Amino acid sequence: xxxxxxxxxxxSGATSPVAVYVEEIQKDSRxxxxxxxxxxxxxxxEQLDAVYEDCFLPGWDGNGAxxxxxDVLRNARxxxxxxxxxxxxPEIGAEPDGAITFEWYRxxxxxxxxxxxxxxxxxxxxxxxxxxxHGVDPVQGGISKDLIVxxxxxxxxxx
Amino acid sequence: xxxxxxxxxxxxxxxxFGRWIRADGTVRQDAFIPDERLELSVTRCSGxxxxxxxxxxxxxxxxxxxxxxxxxxxxxxxxxxxNLDVKSTPQDGNPHHxxxxxxxxRKDEQKMVxxxxxxxxxxxxxxx
Numbered sequence: 001x002x003x004x005x006x007x008x009x010x011x012s013g014a015t016s017p018v019a020v021y022v023e024e025i026q027k028d029s030r031x032x033x034x035x036x037x038x039x040x041x042x043x044x045x046e047q048l049d050a051v052y053e054d055c056f057l058p059g060w061d062g063n064g065a066x067x068x069x070x071d072v073l074r075n076a077r078x079x080x081x082x083x084x085x086x087x088x089x090p091e092i093g094a095e096p097d098g099a100i101t102f103e104w105y106r107x108x109x110x111x112x113x114x115x116x117x118x119x120x121x122x123x124x125x126x127x128x129x130x131x132x133x134h135g136v137d138p139v140q141g142g143i144s145k146d147l148i149v150x151x152x153x154x155x156x157x158x159x
Numbered sequence: 160x161x162x163x164x165x166x167x168x169x170x171x172x173x174x175x176f177g178r179w180i181r182a183d184g185t186v187r188q189d190a191f192i193p194d195e196r197l198e199l200s201v202t203r204c205s206g207x208x209x210x211x212x213x214x215x216x217x218x219x220x221x222x223x224x225x226x227x228x229x230x231x232x233x234x235x236x237x238x239x240x241x242n243l244d245v246k247s248t249p250q251d252g253n254p255h256h257x258x259x260x261x262x263x264x265r266k267d268e269q270k271m272v273x274x275x276x277x278x279x280x281x282x283x284x285x286x287x
Contacts (some may be wrong), residue, residue: 009249015201023221030267032178051178054176055176059223060176061175061176061224062173062175062219062223062225063175063200063219063223063226064194064195064196064200064229065194066194068220090179091181092178093174093178093179093187093189094178094188094189095192096192096193096195097192097193097194097195097266098195099192099266101189102188103187103188105181108185108277108278108280109210113187113188113189113270113272113274114194115266115270117266121266123267123270123275124267125188125209125267125268125270125271125274127274127275127278132271134267134268134271135267136267136272138263
């Protein structure tokens with residue numbers, strides 16, 4: 001009879017005490033980074049909640065804007081959580097169709113905007129001088145490598 | 160006001176959500192994304208006094224219980240150069256109301272167009 005059911009088990013499925021310990025250490029490290037002033041995303045998560053509270057009723061734009069739903073908020077949190085550590089954090093906004101937006105900006109003609117809609121997709125568009133790019137990614141996959149490259153281009157970061 | 164909207168006219172997009180304005184006074188593309196009916200609500204400025212435009216904006220803000228942060232003006236020719244059109248749609252309380260129509264169906268394409276409009280727009284803070 002296998003004895004593995006007696007061992008502590010983590011969310012990732014790790015069963016040995018060492019694996020569980022390592023996972024706990026990693027979790028603590030990540031939480032420390034999230035809370036840190038330099039790398040932290042705590043502030044942006046608070047901004048995200050503020051945008052939701054400002055836009056959770058229809059007509060928040062003074063016209064016919066759709067309310068931001070819980071699904072959109074959850075998807076936006078998931079997307080933010082997938083950003084690589086150290087990446088410049090975006091400005092948060094909202095669109096009249098009920099989307100939450102993340103913007104990386106240098107100038108009106110050097111900018112990238114991501115929309116998180118309720119349909120489970122990430123829609124993005126970017127201007128980099130005369131170059132225009134736009135596309136769609138599934139939100140469940142987190143931020144795509146292509147999108148990271150595009151953001152770095154807009155920010156003028158060579159990788 | 161005539162129903163035909165001329166290329167030379169200016170359109171005002173009222174800003175009642177503070178995050179549509181960047182710290183440097185430029186306008187985010189968010190402000191120019193159409194609603195679910197694929198219409199962008201604007202007000203025609205040509206032949207109308209600035210005071211009347213602001214009165215309309217303040218009236219909308221009052222009725223909706225939001226703060227007026229300003230307006231973003233864009234020229235009709237720029238709208239049409241992005242394959243959109245402008246339809247005169249007067250409303251109670253805003254006889255100069257119009258809708259920007261003919262938006263692409265795909266959201267990422269809408270964003271690309273909205274980005275071009277935002278880059279060409281000019282922000283005006285509320286008149287004191």
